[in-house]
Amino acid sequence: xxxxxxxxxxxxxxxxxxxxxxxxxxxxxxxxxxxxxxxxxxxxxxxxxxxxxxxxxxxxxxxxxxxxxxxxxxxxxxxxxxxxxxxxxxxxxxxxxxxxxxxxxxxxxxxxxxxxxxxxxxxxxxxxxxxxxxxxxxxxxxxxxxxxxxxxxxxxxxxxxxxxxxxxxxxxxxxxxxxxxxxxxxxxxxxxxxxxxxxxxxxxxxxxxxxxxxxxxxxxxxxxxxxxxxxxxxxxxxxxxxxxxxxxxxxxxxxxxxxxxxxxxxxxxxxxxxxxxxxxxxxxxxxxxxxxxxxxxxxxxxxxxxxxxxxxxxxxxxxxxxxxxxxxxxxxxxxxxxxxxxxxxxxxxxxxxxxxxxxxxxxxxxxxxxxxxxxxxxxxxxxxxxxxxxxxxxxxxxxxxxxxxxxxxxxxxxxxxxxxxxxxxxx
Ligand SMILES: C[S@@+](CC[C@H](N)C(=O)[O-])C[C@H]1O[C@@H](n2cnc3c(N)ncnc32)[C@H](O)[C@@H]1O
Numbered sequence: 001x002x003x004x005x006x007x008x009x010x011x012x013x014x015x016x017x018x019x020x021x022x023x024x025x026x027x028x029x030x031x032x033x034x035x036x037x038x039x040x041x042x043x044x045x046x047x048x049x050x051x052x053x054x055x056x057x058x059x060x061x062x063x064x065x066x067x068x069x070x071x072x073x074x075x076x077x078x079x080x081x082x083x084x085x086x087x088x089x090x091x092x093x094x095x096x097x098x099x100x101x102x103x104x105x106x107x108x109x110x111x112x113x114x115x116x117x118x119x120x121x122x123x124x125x126x127x128x129x130x131x132x133x134x135x136x137x138x139x140x141x142x143x144x145x146x147x148x149x150x151x152x153x154x155x156x157x158x159x160x161x162x163x164x165x166x167x168x169x170x171x172x173x174x175x176x177x178x179x180x181x182x183x184x185x186x187x188x189x190x191x192x193x194x195x196x197x198x199x200x201x202x203x204x205x206x207x208x209x210x211x212x213x214x215x216x217x218x219x220x221x222x223x224x225x226x227x228x229x230x231x232x233x234x235x236x237x238x239x240x241x242x243x244x245x246x247x248x249x250x251x252x253x254x255x256x257x258x259x260x261x262x263x264x265x266x267x268x269x270x271x272x273x274x275x276x277x278x279x280x281x282x283x284x285x286x287x288x289x290x291x292x293x294x295x296x297x298x299x300x301x302x303x304x305x306x307x308x309x310x311x312x313x314x315x316x317x318x319x320x321x322x323x324x325x326x327x328x329x330x331x332x333x334x335x336x337x338x339x340x341x342x343x344x345x346x347x348x349x350x351x352x353x354x355x356x357x358x359x360x361x362x363x364x365x366x367x368x369x370x371x372x373x374x375x376x377x378x379x380x381x382x383x384x385x386x387x388x389x390x391x392x393x394x395x396x397x398x399x400x401x402x403x404x405x406x407x408x409x410x411x412x413x414x415x416x417x418x419x420x421x422x423x424x425x426x427x
Contacts (some may be wrong), residue, residue: 048356084355092195093410094121095338096402096418100188101129103336103395103420108132111187113174113328115167115321117148118194127155134159136179140218140312143196167217167321171190173330187325189348191318193217193308194414204228205308207298210274215311228307232270237261247315247338248306250285259283276300305341318344322351326391331425338418345399345417352421363384378405392421 018079065366092101106112108125110133114123117137137148137160145164152160163173167189198206204214204227206293213229232240237257245253263270264281270276280300289297309315318339325335339347349355407414 005320024143087171091199091266092119092121094119094125095190095413095416096400096406097122098127099400099418100336100338101125103334104186104188106130106133106186110134111183112136112180112186112188113138113170113184113325114188115170115325116188116190117144117162118190119144119196120147120151122188123148123151124188127160134161134162136163136174136177136184138163138165138167138170138173138191140164140169140221141197142219142221143193143200144194147280164221167317167324170321170324171220171327179328181327182330184328185330185333187329187333187335188334188338189321189325191314191344192340204273205304207273207277207300207304210272212271213273213276213307213403215308217312227310228276228311229269229271231311232260233264243310244303244306246306247309248302248304249342250302250306250422255283256280273304276303309341309343315343315347318347319351322347326351327422329423331423333423334420335392335423337419338416340415340417345419349420350397352394352419354390354392390424393424395420395422 039138044162053312095210100122102285104112108130110130112126112133113136114120114126115138117123117139118141120137123135123137126135135153139145139148142164145162148160148162152162161177161179163170163177165173193205197203199209201209202211202214203219205361213227213232215228216225218225231243235243237254237260240257240260242255244250244256250256259279259282263275267275270279277300279302284299286299289299289301318337322335322337329335335352337352339345339348400420402410402413402416
């Protein structure tokens with residue numbers, strides 16, 4: 001009997017491991033564009049667990065210069081709360097609304113897509129600014145989707161359309177809704193997790209709530225999807241280290257990965273946020289870290305963030321979403337991206353500024369052609385034409401950050417970065 005249960009456990013373990021490994025390989029490369037997307041230049045990547053992406057408009061390049069900012073949109077101040085005192089009311093304050101409206105400038109009859117509906121803060125702002133605008137509300141989280149459906153009831157039929165799905169699934173959904181490529185006036189991305197996702201006591205996003213380690217934004221819509229619990233209990237030290245290092249940018253990723261694997265041997269399985277936070281705490285001497293701005297953050301924050309990004313395939317999703325946005329916008333239509341993490345911001349930046357993902361530095365066209373000559377590459381006029389063709393025209397060169405007043409009122413906004421670009425007519 002004992003042997004039978006051991007065998008069953010093992011069989012479960014192996015099937016789980018298989019699913020995660022499959023996820024690992026599907027997550028790390030940039031996903032192939034769907035047929036409806038015009039992203040033939042998206043190259044795929046290395047096969048193994050090599051998180052470095054080498055392709056135009058891909059995700060990460062280690063040589064990219066960026067600062068490690070406050071990489072979490074969760075309130076980092078650590079205040080452990082029990083499950084009992086968790087309130088689950090809807091509260092999510094939209095970020096940089098004034099700037100979003102200024103850039104989108106909604107006009108009567110115009111069509112917008114809010115790719116990250118959340119609690120609908122930005123959608124509501126668009127509709128308040130122009131009650132005759134139309135909005136398609138997308139979110140992968142069934143809870144956010146239900147809020148969108150509720151909101152749609154207060155508007156004329158067809159004015160607020162709702163979609164449950166992730167960015168990479170939107171082409172199919174938009175097709176079903178009758179939205180055609182090249183017909184949209186403005187698209188908004190406000191990426192990352194919402195306050196509701198952090199605040200719900202059973203989702204596993206938050207360090208300050210003890211709950212099962214889940215972290216799936218889709219909430220099990222796909223029964224095969226991988227949870228944070230699967231990841232921490234089945235991946236090797238090396239794989240965990242790479243995830244924590246790449247997505248959490250934690251300099252002691254190796255020690256954390258070792259501690260997780262050792263804890264698995266001792267505990268059997270890590271199942272809750274509290275258990276994982278404690279395992280990570282033991283790696284650090286100081287339990288509270290301070291960032292460059294002297295703000296408190298729990299030592300496990302970066303690992304939690306890394307797991308969330310990995311579980312939800314967030315960076316590939318943004319990359320994919322921006323291709324969808326490009327395809328669906330009218331020439332002259334505008335795309336706005338708000339992000340809370342330097343890796344996310346880099347994807348918006350690289351798309352909008354037409355920077356190749358594997359470029360060491362942000363080279364000018366002149367520098368690029370000089371380099372080609374220096375490397376005795378054929379001076380190919382067609383190639384130069386492709387380089388010169390801009391897909392996006394950035395609204396401003398620099399990233400926009402929230403004003404001090406907004407940060408004081410809504411501390412969650414403090415690490416937000418906004419970029420916007422217009423779809424070029426020169427295509
Ligand atoms: C920061 S919140 C957006 C908040 C919203 N702008 C508001 O004002 O209420 C991010 C939302 O985007 C959703 N999301 C994140 N990645 C997504 C993806 N790849 N596809 C669809 N929705 C996504 C999350 O489920 C979450 O609800």
